[in-house]
Amino acid sequence: MTEQIIIDTDPGVDDAVAIWLALAAPELEVLGITTVAGNVSLSDVCRNAGSIIAKSGRQDVAIYAGSHGPLTGTQRFGKYAHIGSFASLLKDEGSVAVSAEHAVQFIVRKAQEAARQQRPITLCALGPLTNIALALNFSPEVAKGIKRIVMMGGAFSAMGHRTPWAEFNFYADPNAAARVFRSGIPLVIMPLDMTFQALLTEAHLEVLAHDAGEPGRAIQHLFTTFDRNDPGRFLRDGGPVHDATVIAWLLEPELFQGCEVTVGIATTGETAGYCWADFYHKLKQQANATVMRHIDEQGFHSLLQRVLAVYGSKGEK
Numbered sequence: 001m002t003e004q005i006i007i008d009t010d011p012g013v014d015d016a017v018a019i020w021l022a023l024a025a026p027e028l029e030v031l032g033i034t035t036v037a038g039n040v041s042l043s044d045v046c047r048n049a050g051s052i053i054a055k056s057g058r059q060d061v062a063i064y065a066g067s068h069g070p071l072t073g074t075q076r077f078g079k080y081a082h083i084g085s086f087a088s089l090l091k092d093e094g095s096v097a098v099s100a101e102h103a104v105q106f107i108v109r110k111a112q113e114a115a116r117q118q119r120p121i122t123l124c125a126l127g128p129l130t131n132i133a134l135a136l137n138f139s140p141e142v143a144k145g146i147k148r149i150v151m152m153g154g155a156f157s158a159m160g161h162r163t164p165w166a167e168f169n170f171y172a173d174p175n176a177a178a179r180v181f182r183s184g185i186p187l188v189i190m191p192l193d194m195t196f197q198a199l200l201t202e203a204h205l206e207v208l209a210h211d212a213g214e215p216g217r218a219i220q221h222l223f224t225t226f227d228r229n230d231p232g233r234f235l236r237d238g239g240p241v242h243d244a245t246v247i248a249w250l251l252e253p254e255l256f257q258g259c260e261v262t263v264g265i266a267t268t269g270e271t272a273g274y275c276w277a278d279f280y281h282k283l284k285q286q287a288n289a290t291v292m293r294h295i296d297e298q299g300f301h302s303l304l305q306r307v308l309a310v311y312g313s314k315g316e317k
Ligand code: BDR
Pocket: 010, 012, 013, 014, 015, 039, 078, 126, 127, 152, 167, 168, 169, 242, 243
């Protein structure tokens, strides 16, 4: 049986890779794409999502626009927010329109249906957790329809990249992250510590551009334009594809190693957005998350290349 997922996202070039990966994988059924302001504004993430879906050829997948900003506090955007939507860079002829239903209503409706049918769904959270926190606040029944939330967020030994202490998704809405951490739903967290271990190089981009059709060429173009190389930090060539690890974990969990821990987040003060994990069980509390600590880099690239080849002449859709 396929795994039913909702992708909550703020595309984002790494969100784009995650979405193309999920849409190409026969093991996953994408019920919908919900958007949240994050990397760029809500209207720009919706425009990007429309163009990503159009490039995949999966116009049957609907987009639901969600939150314009965090539950409370200052709105933060990504490093490239000044550029706005990347849709025009992709020279798209087509795009997928945004549905009338709000993202939070969609998540609530699907989770309630899933609870009734006793077939809980997986939420893939690739941006700030605002929509998901609002959906959980809607009614306690919502949590019963959610099997797990697999999210990209946090930084532990790697420390932050958006600030010295925080990773962007948690920093952009720490209160939403705190709400989700308290939910009791099984959580799987992909932090920077792990996403920094799997870097996409020019050689990988060449392979994708050659083998993965329109999405492959778009990935090469986007990762060249929004350069994620940081040799000072990674001490080698290549840039991370953070959000794609969420989908990769669903497809091949054996590529990852993680541990069950208690995680929490600072929501106020100078270090708001800082996420901590009790790796040495100092608190003696029951774990609320599984934090991924290692990824098999070669295995990750092989997975990307194999699954995304569906979009090229070597694969079949
Ligand atoms: C996360 O923030 C965004 O810039 C990326 O899309 C990813 O979800 C990494 O910190």
